Amino acid sequence: MSSQSGSVMPFPVLVFAGAIAVMAYSFDTTRTVDSISQVKRATDAAAMAIGYKELANSNNDSKADLLIIARDYISNNLGMDSLLQEQVDLSTVQIQTGTTSDGAITYKVSVDVKVEAVQLGEELDDKTISSTVEVMARPTEISMMLPNTNSESDADIAALKRLGKSFADDFIQSSSSGNSSDQKRWLSLVPFSQSVNVYDDSDTDRITRWAASGALNPSELRSLFRTGKVNSLADERFPDRVAHLLCMFRGLGAGENFYWDQSPVGQFGIYYRHDLPENGSPGADPISWVGTNPDDPGSTAVDTRWIVADKGCPNAPLLPLTNDIDKIDERLDEMTSRFNVNYAIALGWAAASLSPQMRGSNGWGDSQLPLDFGEDSQRYKAIIMLANTTGDWFDTDSYNFSVDDQVNDDVTGFARQRFIDLCRSIRQNNIHVYFIGVRPGDPTEFGRVLFDKVAGPGMLTCTEGTDNMYFADASSFSGGESQIESALEDIAQDIRRNYYVHLIN
Known part of the structure; x- marks a missing residue:
């Protein structure tokens, strides 16, 4: 057992x-x-x-x-x-x-x-x-054009501020694990009305450095200068200087494309507004004198004349390329409704904000930016243009021509061809363009308003076809804000191809 x-x-x-x-x-x-x-x-x-x-x-x-x-x-x-x-x-x-x-x-x-x-x-x-x-x-530079015209109500300007801030935050701070100042992504802002304000309180010599020979003392204002009330357009007593407005022009002629891709030194004329006091901009008192008519240099008629601060010059100046969100927000907050609109002039300045010829102390003041032009594999440059396209005229006011220009009867044809030439020059330098238009009606019905007929051929060159064109079915930016926000997100998604981090295994 x-x-x-x-x-x-x-x-x-x-x-x-x-x-x-x-x-x-x-x-x-x-x-x-x-x-x-x-x-x-x-x-x-x-x-x-x-x-x-x-x-x-x-x-x-x-x-x-x-x-x-x-x-x-x-x-x-x-x-x-x-x-x-x-x-x-x-x-x-x-x-x-x-x-x-x-x-x-x-x-x-x-x-x-x-x-x-x-x-x-x-x-x-x-x-x-x-x-x-x-x-x-890829280093990425974007210029954002924002209309500040008399077509934009206070509600529209408020909507544009929100849209600009939202896009800037998404563009600069997305895909970022650190300080946004370290990111190789920069945004410039181009508020526009009849022209673009390039005033910079940190560069008080800009007007004299950029002015062409004789531009600070145009002959049609000799009778004003003789009074001693102001000595030149650069005089700190001049209404635009008091109001911190500096709207300048160059290359207005056919085929000149505003010389946007050239150095700014010694090239510009300076806009000013000869108008009645009630038509001036806030920020400076008008000045008066008795003299000849600046708008008709050949006339000898003498009368009381007025120079007012230029309400066609935006209150918010162009902001050169930056990735400082605070600076971007502050500049957007300066935007107000102004006066008429000129699209090509504004587009030329947007292109100039991305031009390496504007780099350094002679230009925007940054020793590194804008970067050189190059292929997309090296860097990416683009313009986002927002515009209200419901107007009945296009780029034909006096801001589009020098005082002594001989303008023919076909100013619309001139404007159409200039937009084509400008867009060709922008694409030749490999700058991409995205367009967002506001207009009521079917957003896919192209070519039915003046903007489309005049700007359309050039814009299709700028945007490389219709894929980069967006339209909001609305009569205003405030009414179409949600549609514009969606379009900007589509654009941002396309731009993000140039900067991302993906864990692949």
């Missing part, structure tokens, strides 16, 4: 031992899976950190600097498991780079992990855990 009872014991012992082994295996397997998952999360974090770093620096950091980032992120994302920290060999961290077919850079971050079966007392083979991120980091 005793021998029988003794022979039964080994089986349950074996069962128990087997269960222990299964439990140990299960525990080690679970722990191994958890450990590998944790390391994968750590390499994901490291890859994304490198991606955002390279997005900010246009893929220009050294591999040594990136290795430091990768090791730090992997180490800091392993959690509190001391055994796992021992198993991850940070000395094996590597970064491999590659290039995709569309020019994006890939960064593969890898690290070796020694996986041990602690409960079974076994050491398994080392595993390499990796994560890969794809980075597109």
Whole structure:
């Protein structure tokens, strides 16, 4: 009997031992899976950190600097498991780079992990855990044109401010893990009415530096200058100077395209408004004198004349390229309704805000911006033009012609051809254009109003077809705000092709 009872014991012992082994295996397997998952999360974090770093620096950091980032992120994302920290060999961290077919850079971050079966007392083979991120980091410059004309009510201006702020925030701060000032994305603002205000209180010599020879003392104002009330258009007593308005012009002739892609030094005339006091802009008192008519230089008739602050010159000046959200918001808040509209003049200034010829102290004052022209694979430049297209005339007022220009009867034909020529020159320098128009009716019915008939041929060149043209079925910006917001999001989505960070495995 005793021998029988003794022979039964080994089986349950074996069962128990087997269960222990299964439990140990299960525990080690679970722990191994958890450990590998944790390391994968750590390499994901490291890859994304490198991606955002390279997005900010246009893929220009050294591999040594990136290795430091990768090791730090992997180490800091392993959690509190001391055994796992021992198993991850940070000395094996590597970064491999590659290039995709569309020019994006890939960064593969890898690290070796020694996986041990602690409960079974076994050491398994080392595993390499990796994560890969794809980075597109083309420097991107956008100019946003915003109408500030007498067609825009206070509600419209308020809507334009909201739209501008929303787009700026999305464009500059999206896909950013750090300071927006580090991002290679910049926005310029071009508020426009009859012209564009280029006043800058930090560059008080701009008017004299940019003025052409004789432009500060135009002959038709000789009788005013003789009074001593002002000595020139640069005189700080001149109404526009008091009101901080500086609207200038160059290249108004056929085929000249406002010379937007040339240096500004010594090239410009200066707009001023000879008008009745009630037609002036807030911000400065008019000045009067007795003299000849500045609008008719050949006349000898003498009468009381007035120079008023120019309400065709926007209150909000052009803001050169920046990624400072506060500056953008502040400039948008300066916008007010002004006077008539000239589209081509404004488009020429938007292009100039992206021209490398305006770089440095002679131009906008930035030693780095605007960047050189180049292919899209190197950098991306674009203009977003917002306009109310319901008007009954197009670019035919006196701001489009010099005082001594001989204007023929076909001013509409001249305006149409100038818009075509301007758009050709913009596209020749690889600047893209997106257009958002406001008008009531079917937004797909093209060519039914004057704007379309005159600007249409050129605009189709600017926008490279109809795909980059959007219309809001509304009579105002406030009425069409939601449609415009949707169009701007579509445009932003297209622009984002030039800057993104994607974790691909």
